Amino acid sequence: MNSNDMMEKEEIFSKVLRAGRRTYFFDVRATKADDYYLTITESKKFTNDDGSFHYKKHKIYIYKEDFSEFKEILAEMTDYIISEKGDEVISERHQKDFKKEYDEKTSDNQDKSVESFTDIDFDDI
Numbered sequence: 790m791n792s793n794d795m796m797e798k799e800e801i802f803s804k805v806l807r808a809g810r811r812t813y814f815f816d817v818r819a820t821k822a823d824d825y826y827l828t829i830t831e832s833k834k835f836t837n838d839d840g841s842f843h844y845k846k847h848k849i850y851i852y853k854e855d856f857s858e859f860k861e862i863l864a865e866m867t868d869y870i871i872s873e874k875g876d877e878v879i880s881e882r883h884q885k886d887f888k889k890e891y892d893e894k895t896s897d898n899q900d901k902s903v904e905s906f907t908d909i910d911f912d913d914i
Contacts, residue, residue, distance in 0.1 A: 800816075801816075801825065802816070803815065803816045803817070810833055810834045811831055811832065811834075812831075812832045812833075813829060813830070813831055813832075814828075814829070814830040815827065815828075815829055816828045816829075824853065825853065826850060826852045826853065827850070827851040827852075828848055828849070828851075829848070829849050829851070830846055830847070830848045831847045831848075832844050832845070833845050833846075
C-alpha cells in the first residue's frame with residue numbers, strides 16, 4: 790500500500806471545532822480490518838516567552854462497541870451541567886464583563902474592607 794492509499798484511509802471523515810485557544814478535531818479512521826472508529830483530538834496553543842508558539846495535543850480513541858454508552862454518558866453529563874449552571878458562560882476567560890464575586894463585594898463594601906484589614910507581623914507566623 791503506498792502513502793497516498795494510507796492518507797485516504799486516514800481521512801475518511803473529519804470535522805473541526807475551533808474554540809478560542811483550543812481546537813477539537815473529530816476524525817473517523819479505519820482499523821486494519823477496515824472497521825471504523827473515532828478519534829477526538831484537543832489541540833491547545835501555547836505562546837512561549839520569545840513570542841513563538843507550540844501546540845499540546847491530547848487524543849482519545851472511541852470504538853464502535855463503546856459508542857452507545859459514550860453518547861449516553863456524554864449527554865447525561867452535558868445535560869447535568871446545563872441544568873445546574875445554565876448555558877451561559879460564566880468564566881472571566883470567556884466573558885469580558887465577568888466580575889469575580891470578591892470584586893463585587895469589595896466595590897459594594899469598599900469602606901468596610903479597609904476597616905476589617907488586619908495587620909500581620911510575619912514573626913507571628
